[in-house]
Amino acid sequence: MFDFGQFMPPLLRGAMLTIFLCVVSGILGTLIGLIFGLARSSSVRLVRWVASIYVNFIRGIPILIILLFIYFALPLMFPTVTFSQGVTAIAGLSIYSGAYLAEIFRGSIAAVPRGQMEAADALGMHYMQKMRYVILPQAMKVAIPPAIGFLIALVKASSLVSVIGSTDLTRAGRIITSQNHLPLNTFVVVAALYFLISYPISLLGRWYERRLT
Secondary structure, three states, X not given: OOOHHHHHHHHHHHHHHHHXXXXXXXXXXXXXXXXXXXXXXXXXXXHHHHHHHHHHHHHOOOHHHHHHHHHHHHHHHOOOOOOOHHHHHHHHHHHHHHHHHHHHHHHHHHHOOHHHXXXXXXXXXXXXXXXXXXXXXXXXXXXXXXXXXHHHHHHHHHHHHHHHOOOOHHHHHHHHHHHHOOHHHHHHHHHHHHHHHHHHHHHHHHHHHHHHO
C-alpha cells in the first residue's frame, strides 16, 4: 500500500521543482517569444528570415533532443562550457517555449486589423511606438488564451527533464517506484499532482476569456 507519510514529501519536492522550472522557463520563453514574434512581423526581410529559421527549426525538433544537446553535446563541442541539470532544464524549456510563443504572438499581431497600423502611421508614430501603444495591447487579447493553453502543455513537457537527471515530479515518481515497487499507486499520485499544477492555469485561461467577453 502507498505510504503517504513516507513518499509524499519527495513527490512534493519534485512537484515544487516542476513548478519552478515551468514558471522560470515560461517567463523567459514569453520574452523570447515576444522578441521573435515581433521579428516575424517586422518589415525588414532579413529580420523576418532569421526569426523564421529559429521558430521553424525549434518547432521541428523534439524538446528531448534540445535537452540532450544542451546537456551532452555542447560540452563535447566546447569543453570549457558545462551546464548543470537545472540550467539545462530551464534553457531547454525556454528555447522550446519561445519558438511556440513566437508563433502565437506573430499570429496575434497579424490578427489586428490593418487599419490600426495605418492610423498609427497617420499619427506619425515610429515602429516601436506603433507596437507598444497600438498593436500589442490589442494583440495580447488574442494571444493570451492560446498562450495559457501552451503553458499547460509546457507543464507536461517538463517531465522530460528527468532524462538528464533533474529530480522533477516524474523522476521523483520513478525513484519512489524503485523503492516501494508500487508503480500504479505511485504514478496515480504523480498524475494527480500534475493535474493540481495544470488545472489552476486552465482556470486562469477561462477567467480571462470570461473577462474579455
